[in-house]
Every structure is written in C-alpha cells, then in structure tokens.
Amino acid sequence: MPPENPRELIDRVRAASAARTPLRIAGNGTKAFYGEQVAGAPLSTREWAGVTSHEPSELVVTVRAGTPLAELETVLAEKGQCLPFEPPHFGPGATVGGMVASALAGPARASAGGVRDFVLGLQLINGKGEWLTFGGQVMKNVAGYDVSRLMAGSMGTLGVITDVSLKVLPFAPAEATLVFPLSQADALAQLHRWGGQPLPLNASCYVKDDTQPDAPELLFVRLRGAKAAVEAAAERMAQEAGGTRMDNAQAGPDWTDCREQRLPFFSAPGAEHGLWRLSLPQTTPVLALPYAQLIEWHGALRWLWAPASAARELRSTAAQAGGHATLFRAPASGDAGVPRFDAQSAALTTIQQRLRAEFDPAGIFNPGRLG
Template sequence: MDAILDQFRARIQAASADGTPLLLRGGGTKDWYGQHVAGDVFDTRAYTGVLDYEPTELVLTARCGTPLAEIEALLAQNGQMLAFEPPRFGAASTIGGVVASGLSGPRRAAAGALRDFVLGAQLMDGRGELLSFGGQVMKNVAGYDVSRLLAGSLGTLGLITQVSLKVLPMPLREATIRFEMDEITALRNMNEWAGQPLPISATCWQGGVLSVRLSGAQAAVKAALQRLGGDPLANGDTFWAGLRDQQRDFFAGPGQLWRLSVPSAASALVLRGEQLIEWGGAQRWLRVERGVAEDIRRVVAAAGGHATRYRGAHGEGAFHPLQPAVARIHERLKAAFDPAGIFNRGRMY
C-alpha cells in the first residue's frame, strides 16, 4: 500500500505545481452533494483495507477506499455497529467518503453525529505531505481537533487516507411504535420524551404519523412500550433502513430537497411543500417543487438554524451562506492545507 500512497503523492504534487484541480472520489455515491465541482477524477478506492480492529476496545481503523459495506459486515460479526448510522447510498460507498460527507442517520440525536465518533485521521495535504491527527483512543488532547474537522469537509482540505472510528455494541432489542398526530403535537411530544429516561433512538414525523424507535435492554424497551403505548410497526427495521439510506418515496420525489437544521424545540416552520422531521425536531427535510432559497433560509434562520439545498439544484448556493468571521476561518484553513486550491474546488463555497 505504500506504493499507492507514493502514487497519490506524486499526482497531488504535480497537480499543485500546475494548478490542476482534482475531484477526490471514492465510490462516487455522493457526487450530487454540494456544488458543482470541476477537475480530474482522483479515485481513492485502490487504498483499501481494515488496518486495525479490536472489538474489546471499540475502535476500528481503515483506509479511505474501504467499502462501508465491508466495515459494517465486520462489525456485525462482533455485534457492533457505526452508531451514527451513515447513509449508504449504494454498495460503492467508501469510509473515506462517509467521513468527508459528514452525514449521519436516524440514530444521530441519541448516539451523536459522525464527527463525535472520529478518533483520528491521516490526511495528505496539497503539498503531498502525510499528516496525522488524533489517535486510536477515546480521548483527545487539548487543542484544535483537526481529525473531527475533516468530517463534513467534502474533501476540500485534502485526501483523507485513513480514519479511526469509535464503534458501539448493537442494542439487545429494538421496537418501533407509531402515533397519529399533527406536526405541533409531534414536536411537543418528541421534546418532552427527550427529557425523560426513555430508550428512544430515532424519531420520524411525516404526513400526520410519528414513528418512534426504542433501543436498549429488553426490560428498558418493554417498560417504554408499556408507558408510551402507540401502534407497533412489524417491519421497523425496514422502515428505518429506508429512512437512513434515503430510499423512501419522500426523498425520490420531484423538485428540490432541502435539509433544514434547527433547534429541536423550534416550532413548526411555515414553508410551502412537504416536510419530514427527524432527530426529535432538529433535522427537517423540505420537499418543494420550486424553492426560493432566500425565502427558505430566512424562515430557517429566524428559527435559529440553517438550510442546505440538498438535491435537485446542483450548483451554486447549496450551503447556507457563512458569516464573515466564519468564512475567514474557512479561507485560512483551505490556504493552510491546500495552498494551490486543487482539492474539490468550489464544492462547498
């Protein structure tokens, strides 16, 4: 594998020297995410393999091109999982792309986001230098946590060559229940339940129906079922897998799909279109035939959040505009890691 790294380094150095933009890509399952990117495709899949996995330590280290499916199968053999439930978007998805995209699934509100599980990473910067950040332990030294900074960077800072992730045991039991209720009632209940000792691992409201997943010990799930009531959903695993991988009809519909991030306690957002609400109210998806970005972002900002044009309008303005101070931090980081500006040019801002 050292020879592959040498090839990566030579290509990056050559691209930096002549200013050729590079489009970093693993399986290409998230090419649609973000803004339009121009550049020569830089395929990372040759650098593959799990480097270290010790189930008793709850830590796994893998190279960037390792298929996500391979990692999840290995963890499942030991009754463990990636608790942030990354969307898979197909069998070609790689762990490098998972970290670079920074996306988390239905369990995020209960278990934490992807970046919370990144313990360490290696990055090849625009000079071809291999930099190491963090480690393989569940503590980080004081200072700037660059390994977690890479989560969601969309490959704009450099090539993530390997990552170390914290993993967790699978729950002993899971059950899904459903309630018919309007949006306001669902938001109120989700926030009230979040403050109670209930083993809620995921929530989803759409079209007047609130679905709740309970995960944990047998006794805890049984007690929660008796306390909350609701109608049991027999195919709960299929429902949450479809939500996690965004294969439900809601995500495949026509028009634009917006991802809205707001405080969980925010009230209903008055916006045209159909909504799907996750994470106890903190993540809300908006499906609109035609969306005026300024109007959507104004409503979401008034609720204390931000809006991402997720699908259906691949181009400029996908992400919520940054405040000037934050934009300057982005620019300094980009200049430090990628001085020639070759990596995924323009994908974020």
C-alpha cells in the same frame, strides 16, 4: 501484499500542486450530488482500501478511506458492533472516506451523535503532498487542535483522507419501534415531552405521504437500549400517546429506507423541485411553509421538496428559527444558480480561508465544493 503507503495518491497530489491543477476527490461518487459541483481531474481513493486494525474489546477500528462502507459494517457486525450514527450509503460502493468527508448521519444522529463524535484520528495527504497523522486510537490522544474531527464534513477541501480510526459501539440489546397517529404539531410536542424524560429514545420520523389521498400523519419512534428499559418505555409511551408497536422485521427495513432516502416521500414531485434540508433547534415548532415535510432527529432535521425560487423563503424561515437550509439535492431541471449552502458569516469565512491556505495552499482540492 497491500502497499504500506498511498504512494500513487501522494504523487498525484504533488504533480497537481506543482501544476496548480484542480483535483476532484471521490471514492465511488455516491455523494457527488451533495454540495456545489466541482470541476477537476478525478482522484479516486478506491484502491486504497482495507480494514487495517480492529480491536473489538477496545471498541476501535482503523480502516483505509477507499474501503466500502458495507464491508466495514459487515466486519463490525461479525463482532456484534456497529457505527451508531448510521451513515447513509446513497448507493452501492459508498466508501469510508466519503462517509467522513460528508459527515452525513442517519436516523439515530440526534441520540447517538454524528460522524465527528466518533472520529479518533486519521491520516491525510495535504496540498503539498505530505502524508500527515492526526489524533490516535483513543479519546485521550486528542490534544490541542482536533484536526482529525475538523476533516469530518470538510467535503474533501482540506486534504485527501487516507486512513481513519473510529470509535464503534456494540449493538443495543433491545429495540422497539412505535407508531403514533399524530399531527405534525402534536408529534413535535410529544417528542419534546419525551425528550425531557429518561427514555431510551434513539430515532424518530414524522411523515405524511401526500402522494396518497387521505394518507394519515404518522410519527414513528425507535427505542434502543437495555431490554427492561425498552419494554417499559414502549408500554408507557404507547399508552400515553395512543401508539402501537411494529414488528422489528418490518420496522428495520423501513428505518433503512429512511436513512437511504428510499421512502415514497423522497421521490421528487416534479423536475423543478429540489430536496431541501432544514437543520433547526429540536424545539422549533411547526414551520409556516406550504410544503409537506418529513421530520427526523426529534424535530431538528426537516426535509421538504420545493422549487429553487423558494430559496429565500426557506432560508429566511430557517434563520429565524436559529438554523439553516441546504439545497441537498438540486432540481432535475437545474437550480437556477441557487447556492447549495447558506452564506457563512464573515468570521467563519475567514477561518475557512485560513485553514485552506494552510492545508491546501495551491487550492487544488475540490475547489468550490462548499461554495
């Protein structure tokens, strides 16, 4: 029988806390590239795995952190359900704990919501080796400080997530993908117009493959929802912006490749280039930057390859637009000491330090991961 509590993880944390030995928390390490690199003894959650509860009629699943994400998605699919925020795997063996800790979401993020929006409750081991429970299995259980959602995106700096309860949703009854030959400016303008209308928009991706001469600029838009709504919107949008409809058998793998960053755009153009992620307001116009971009989330997420020396330019441009820039994947030749994340305000830094002092007083969890 599987163990009833993560005793081995608890003992490891208590020993590390007593010795003030840093711990590098990970599942299978598929997102180890994300954030600042961490030194410390590895602490893996892989052995603490399994779906412990699934209530399809209640749209709730509870799962251990070391459970492979693919396994969870298979269990949900058997009941016609899914994680609507489409978390990326970035390699085989990606775990549920890594999904929550990184809070990374796929193409549907702008329409469906992010990881944090679907976390109902969780259990974690804090820096004192205490196994704590926050939240529950229904939305109304959330009261006071919503600690469970605070863990989404904490990158393992506040505790070892052991179990998480998630809200899930049924697969959409219908889906359609349209492709439009539009320039970046026209694509953004069209997305902004559609965004203000009652259309079943689910995901979008603007891209120009600069590795191919004379490659067209293309906007892909995915619709999901009731069949009648999807069909009506697809016909209307195709006529309005000169689009054509793709076969779902072709479009499905393309969206997966977008989520997993396997499209040609995501191949590094050179060892000195890193992959930058610019998070901006959706209505931000075309940026005056000399780098090709892939744009998701209806304009809110912009990917580009640039050398580390462009950090100041990219971060200044993003800040002027009301957003921020992250060095998502460091250059193969090194990042020249460029921080992965933007500098925080003094107020946010103070809050972060107080949270860490409360959850991890010895400072042993992924020290420096967030910069």
